[in-house]
Amino acid sequence: MQVLGSPLRSSWDPKMNTCCGSLLTELQHVWDEIGESEVDKDRMLMELERECLDVYRRKVDEASNAKARLHQSVVAKEAELATLMAALGELGFHSPSQAEKRSTSLKKQLASILPRVEGLRIKKEERMKQFADVRAQIEKISGEISGYSQTNDVNNLITEEHDLSLRKLNEYQTRLHSLQKEKSDRLQKVLEYVNEVHCLCGVLGLDFGKTISEVHPSLQQVAPEHSANISNNTLECLEQTIQKLKSERRTRMQKLKEIGVSLFELWNLMDSPEEQRRRFKSITFVLKSSESEVKESGALSQEIIEQATAEVERLIELKASRMKELVLKKRLELEEICRKLHIIPDMSTTPEKSIALIDSGLVDPSELLANIEAQISKAKDEAINRKEIMEKIDRWLAACEEERWLEDYNLDENRYSAGRGAHLSLKRAERARVTVNKIPAMVDNLMSKARAWENERKMPFLYDEVWCDWYRY
Numbered sequence: 001m002q003v004l005g006s007p008l009r010s011s012w013d014p015k016m017n018t019c020c021g022s023l024l025t026e027l028q029h030v031w032d033e034i035g036e037s038e039v040d041k042d043r044m045l046m047e048l049e050r051e052c053l054d055v056y057r058r059k060v061d062e063a064s065n066a067k068a069r070l071h072q073s074v075v076a077k078e079a080e081l082a083t084l085m086a087a088l089g090e091l092g093f094h095s096p097s098q099a100e101k102r103s104t105s106l107k108k109q110l111a112s113i114l115p116r117v118e119g120l121r122i123k124k125e126e127r128m129k130q131f132a133d134v135r136a137q138i139e140k141i142s143g144e145i146s147g148y149s150q151t152n153d154v155n156n157l158i159t160e161e162h163d164l165s166l167r168k169l170n171e172y173q174t175r176l177h178s179l180q181k182e183k184s185d186r187l188q189k190v191l192e193y194v195n196e197v198h199c200l201c202g203v204l205g206l207d208f209g210k211t212i213s214e215v216h217p218s219l220q221q222v223a224p225e226h227s228a229n230i231s232n233n234t235l236e237c238l239e240q241t242i243q244k245l246k247s248e249r250r251t252r253m254q255k256l257k258e259i260g261v262s263l264f265e266l267w268n269l270m271d272s273p274e275e276q277r278r279r280f281k282s283i284t285f286v287l288k289s290s291e292s293e294v295k296e297s298g299a300l301s302q303e304i305i306e307q308a309t310a311e312v313e314r315l316i317e318l319k320a321s322r323m324k325e326l327v328l329k330k331r332l333e334l335e336e337i338c339r340k341l342h343i344i345p346d347m348s349t350t351p352e353k354s355i356a357l358i359d360s361g362l363v364d365p366s367e368l369l370a371n372i373e374a375q376i377s378k379a380k381d382e383a384i385n386r387k388e389i390m391e392k393i394d395r396w397l398a399a400c401e402e403e404r405w406l407e408d409y410n411l412d413e414n415r416y417s418a419g420r421g422a423h424l425s426l427k428r429a430e431r432a433r434v435t436v437n438k439i440p441a442m443v444d445n446l447m448s449k450a451r452a453w454e455n456e457r458k459m460p461f462l463y464d465e466v467w468c469d470w471y472r473y
Contacts, residue, residue, distance in 0.1 A: 001045045063240060070106040077113045084120035100394075103435060127164045127383025134172045141179040145186065147231030186230040193238035194219055200245040203294060204252065205301025215241055246291075252300040253291055259308045260287045266315035269326060281309060323365035327354050332370040337379045341386060341392075346375050386461075392446045393463065399435045399442060406432040 031041055059124075076152040084090070194212060212219045213235045218231045269275055282299050292376045298304060319326065328351055338345040349372050357363040385389075409429050450461045 046140070058088070067106065070110065071076075074109045076111065077117050079112065079119050082121065084117065085125055087164045088123060089167060089291055090120070116252055117262060126165060128170070130169060131164060131172065134169070134176050138172065138176050141176075141183050144183060145179070147229060147233055181227060183230065187228065187233070190219070190228060190238065191234060192231050193242060196240065196242055196388060197245065199295065200242065200249060201298050202297040204245065204248060205298045205303060206245075207348050211241065211245075211412075214219055237276065249291060249294075249300055252302075252305060253286060256283060256300060256305055256308065258304065259312055263315070265318060266312065270315055270318060272315070274352050279309065280308060323369065324355060324358055327358065327365060327369055327372065329375065330369060334372055334376050334379060337376065337383065341379065341383050341390065342384065343379075343462065345379070349375065383437065384454075385457075389446070389461065391451060392442065396439070396442045399439050400440070402432040403436045403439065405459050406436060 028041070031044075036044075197212055197215075198208050200206075214236050217230045219234070219238075259279075263280065263283065264287075264435065266272070269347050282296060282304065285296070286294055286299060294300060331349055331351055331354060334345050334349075349368070354368060354372075357368060358365050406429060409432075453461050
């Protein structure tokens with residue numbers, strides 16, 4: 001009985017020993033009452049001792065397994081902590097020495113490392129969100145710049161979890177800032193191009209929405225809050241569109257100027273009223289302006305060109321029906337100019353001859369009209385050349401008229417009577433004598449100018465087909 005009690009009681013506390021001893025005493029008492037032999041009692045005690053050892057051994061194994069798992073957890077958490085700190089670029093992790101580990105229980109070691117691991121896990125998730133946000137912006141802007149196609153730059157931006165350091169994040173942010181700057185510059189350029197396309201479409205009367213959509217649909221609303229395609233291809237297409245629109249503007253402007261010149265000639269020829277001309281006042285501005293100065297909406301639209309062309313055609317038809325009237329009108333204008341110049345107009349285009357030629361069909365009325373207009377232009381040039389001499393002739397003729405009046409006045413025997421108006425005639429006579437005294441100088445000056453004019457032009461100066469009437473004065 002001592003063999004069983006000694007090892008069991010040696011590792012138990014007193015209360016446990018008392019309990020076990022009481023049970024063993026009760027067991028022996030039961031065996032005595034049963035009448036068990038000493039051999040059976042020893043055998044059963046040996047079995048009981050083996051069972052107790054088995055229980056001890058099982059508990060030791062369970063405790064050893066629990067220790068191994070706990071140690072493995074500590075090692076795993078230390079490894080995770082090291083990995084997290086390396087990925088986040090954290091410094092200062094101190095791995096405890098073997099002596100420190102032996103002096104600290106595994107549970108305490110695990111309890112001390114778990115909060116740090118959890119803190120770094122949260123920090124890693126936040127850092128990954130930062131990386132994801134920056135990467136998403138980089139991919140979005142890169143797509144806009146590249147035209148929504150995959151690029152090597154975007155593929156190289158795949159974030160690896162083993163490098164979530166601030167240094168790597170700063171690299172991505174630097175890349176993002178560079179792309180944002182490039183996007184801003186490109187967007188500004190696109191805005192300038194789109195505004196120019198809008199202006200040109202307005203001048204040409206074209207559909208801006210349709211024109212800009214042909215370049216790229218995203219350019220319909222170019223603004224920071226809208227994603228617009230700002231790729232090199234889009235910029236090139238915008239430049240080509242602007243060049244095409246400018247070429248079309250140049251073509252239409254040249255065409256409208258040609259139509260405008262014809263329109264003004266016909267207006268002047270037909271004496272068109274101002275209200276008819278006012279409908280095409282924009283053409284007047286175009287004729288006086290350069291390409292860059294024409295910015296009024298619809299100023300070079302196809303509708304304006306068609307309207308102006310229709311007006312020219314209408315005036316041409318009207319001109320054909322009124323050709324006789326126009327020819328006669330221009331001929332009268334020519335005769336009036338020649339009358340004032342005291343020269344004889346070209347007799348080949350007299351009203352009678354002009355009407356006869358038109359009625360006979362031998363001459364195109366337009367050619368006849370152009371011939372008379374050329375004669376008018378020549379007469380106007382002649383008026384400029386003869387102006388100075390004509391003014392002197394007019395003054396000389398006025399002086400001769402005063403001389404004749406003075407002669408008549410001097411022959412009047414009643415010139416000094418006190419009749420009504422006598423004092424006025426007297427004053428005129430005084431002025432006339434002064435004028436008459438200047439006639440010789442006038443004639444000399446006139447003859448000098450006339451000779452100079454004749455020498456310069458190698459032709460006589462005719463006045464009403466008379467040459468140098470005043471020379472004989």
